[in-house]
Amino acid sequence: MIRMKHQSLTQIFFWPAVIAVISLAGLIFALVYDDGLEIVANAAVALPVAVAFYYYYLKPDRQSTPKSALKNRQ
Amino acid sequence: MQRKTIRRWAWVHKWSSLVCTVFMLLLCLTGLPLVFSDEIHDWVGDHIATPEIQHTGPMASMDTLLAAAKSRNPGYVPLYMFRDEDEPLQWTISMGKTADATTGIRYVVMDARTAQVLGEPPAEQGFMYVMFKLHTDLFAGLPGMLFLGVMGLLLVIAIISGVVLYAPFMHKLSFGDIRHQRGEKLKRLDIHNMLGIVTLSWFFVVGATGVINTWADLLVTYWQSDQMAQMIAPYKNLPPPTQFASLQQSMDVAQKTEPDMQLGFIAFPGTGYTSQHHYGIFMRGDTPLTKRLFKPVLIDAQTATLTDSRPLPWYLVALLVSQPLHFGDYGGMSLKWIWLVLDILSIVVLWTGLKIWWKKRHQVMPAIYVDSMAHRMQPHQG
Structure with a gap:
C-alpha cells in the first residue's frame, strides 16, 4: 500500500472513478433505453469530453503547484 | 507501492503500449469514418432511397423477391437476406457463386412492397471498404482479425497498467492539472494522464468489445x-x-x-x-x-x-x-459525434504516449516513471 504525503489513493482516484462510473453507466443505459433517457445517457458518455475540455482550456494553470520532483528531475 | 513494483508496472505499460500503438492509431483513424458509415454513403451518393409510391396492398412475397434477385444474377446462389434498419421498406439479398463464398459477393436491393430492384451496390471496393478492411482484418482474413484481437488485448493491458501508474504521477497534483508553463515534456505527460484517465471507461469498453468482435x-x-x-x-x-x-x-x-x-x-x-x-x-x-x-x-x-x-x-x-x-451506433447522431470526439481524444492519448516514450527512449528506465515519485512514497509499515 502507499502512504502519500499529499494525496491518498482515495483522493487521487475519486474523480476518475466518478467519471468512469458515470460514463460506463451512460454507455449501457443508451443501449437499453430509447427516447428521453437516451439524452441523459449520451450526456453521461460525453462527460469525459466536457471534463477534458474544462481542464485543458478553461481551468487556469496552477502556478502555485508545489515544485514537484518531476520538475526537479528534468 | 514500492519502487520495484512501479518499475514492473512501468515496464508492462511501456511494452504493451509500444507493441500495439501503431495498430491502435490505425484502428482509431480508420474507425473515424466508420462511425459515420451511413452518413458517408449518403454523402457520396451510394445510398439507395426507397421510392415514394402509393401502396396499399400486402408486401411482396419473399419468393418474388428471391426470384427477382436470382434473375439479376444467373449462376449465383442466395446467401443472406437482410434489411437496413433505416430502410424498413427495402430488402437486400446477397449472392455468391457458391453458398460458402466470401468474395465476389453481389448485392441486390429491392422494394419490399413491389419486389422492384432498386439497385445493385458494388461490393468490395471504394474508400469505406478499404477503411473497413483495414479496421477489421488488415486485408488478411481471419489471421488478420485475430492479430488485431491480440493488439486489442495489449491495449487493455496498457489501459490497466496506465491506471495503476496514474497514482504515483498524481500524488502531488490535483485531478486534471495540466502544467502548461512547465515545458513541453510535463505538459505532454499531464495531457496523456488526464485524457487517459477521463476516457478510461470508453476506451476500455471500445477496446474490449473490439477484441470480442475479432472472435x-x-x-x-x-x-x-x-x-x-x-x-x-x-x-x-x-x-x-x-x-x-x-x-x-x-x-x-x-x-x-x-x-x-x-x-x-x-x-x-x-x-x-x-x-x-x-x-x-x-x-x-x-x-x-x-x-x-x-x-x-x-x-x-x-x-x-x-x-x-x-x-x-x-x-x-x-x-x-x-x-x-x-x-457507437445505438444512440442516434449525437452519440456518433461523441464517439468521434472520444476517438480523437484516444488518438491524442496514443500519440502523446508515443512521444513520451520517444523522448525518453535512451533512458534505461525513464525517470519520469520512477525516480521522481518513488522516493516520495513510503511503503506502508504495518
Missing part, C-alpha cells in the same frame, strides 16, 4: 459445431436438397413459431449461419436491446416445416451486445 468468426464456428450440430443431427447423412420449398411459407412458419418477434435476417441453405438443409430464419425483438439479439428458427428447406428453434447461447449474446458498444 466473431470463431464463436459462430463453435456455435455451428455445438448447438447447430445438435439441431440438425437428423439431417447429418442426407444429401443436400435440390428442390427448395417456398421461402414465404418458411417465413410464415417461423413467424408462427415466434409470434412476438419479427424477422431479422434469413440465412440461405449452406451458408455459415444455417445448414445445407435449412432456411435459417433469425427472429429478433423490438426493444433497443432485444432487436440486436436474434433467435434462430431452422425451417426445413424442402418441406417448409419447423426443425428446431433455440435461443442463442451466452457467448453469441455477448458478441451481439458487444457490437453496438464498439460501433
